[in-house]
Amino acid sequence: xxxxxxxxxxxxxxxxxxxxxxxxxxxxxxxxxxxxxxxxxxxxxxxxxxxxxxxxxxxxxxxxxxxxxxxxxxxxxxxxxxxxxxxxxxxxxxxxxxxxxxxxxxxxxxxxxxxxxxxxxxxxxxxxxxxxxxxxxxxxxxxxxxxxxxxxxxxxxxxxxxxxxxxxxxxxxxxxxxxxxxxxxxxxx
Numbered sequence: 001x002x003x004x005x006x007x008x009x010x011x012x013x014x015x016x017x018x019x020x021x022x023x024x025x026x027x028x029x030x031x032x033x034x035x036x037x038x039x040x041x042x043x044x045x046x047x048x049x050x051x052x053x054x055x056x057x058x059x060x061x062x063x064x065x066x067x068x069x070x071x072x073x074x075x076x077x078x079x080x081x082x083x084x085x086x087x088x089x090x091x092x093x094x095x096x097x098x099x100x101x102x103x104x105x106x107x108x109x110x111x112x113x114x115x116x117x118x119x120x121x122x123x124x125x126x127x128x129x130x131x132x133x134x135x136x137x138x139x140x141x142x143x144x145x146x147x148x149x150x151x152x153x154x155x156x157x158x159x160x161x162x163x164x165x166x167x168x169x170x171x172x173x174x175x176x177x178x179x180x181x182x183x184x185x186x187x188x189x
Contacts, residue, residue, distance in 0.1 A: 019079050023108060119138065
């Protein structure tokens with residue numbers, strides 16, 4: 001089977017459409033971004049990339065703090081809406097089905113309805129062209145207690161998380177393996 005070569009582009013899919021809350025409890029804002037990921041384990045670090053002209057870019061630059069909130073199926077409409085509307089023009093928290101709640105380590109609010117929220121403090125900003133990357137330390141993780149079993153294990157697979165792929169949203173599907181299963185010894189050997 002052959003492949004067709006295209007010009008360089010942003011074709012690494014699927015990606016997480018996360019809702020990034022920023023600002024303060026008194027004046028909260030949220031922006032949906034898909035350019036995010038983990039960049040280091042110790043210290044735990046992540047990034048988001050935001051266009052400089054976006055309203056949230058200024059809020060995050062000023063405070064050096066934000067919260068990454070994972071998106072679920074019930075939050076998908078709100079996530080899409082928060083990605084196409086500007087906080088310059090509207091209060092997204094008052095017009096959508098999300099609630100701002102205080103974070104434990106940063107001044108930016110968390111989204112109460114999100115199953116997992118990562119509180120982040122900006123370490124440095126890298127100007128890359130169309131976007132600026134906010135390379136950040138994860139200073140706290142907040143998980144919905146309904147997803148934690150009696151042994152303290154988090155079950156994000158029950159959160160109905162979503163992914164984005166080439167302009168479309170998808171529900172995460174069935175489990176097809178676990179980390180290291182390809183080299184794990186079989187039982188009884």
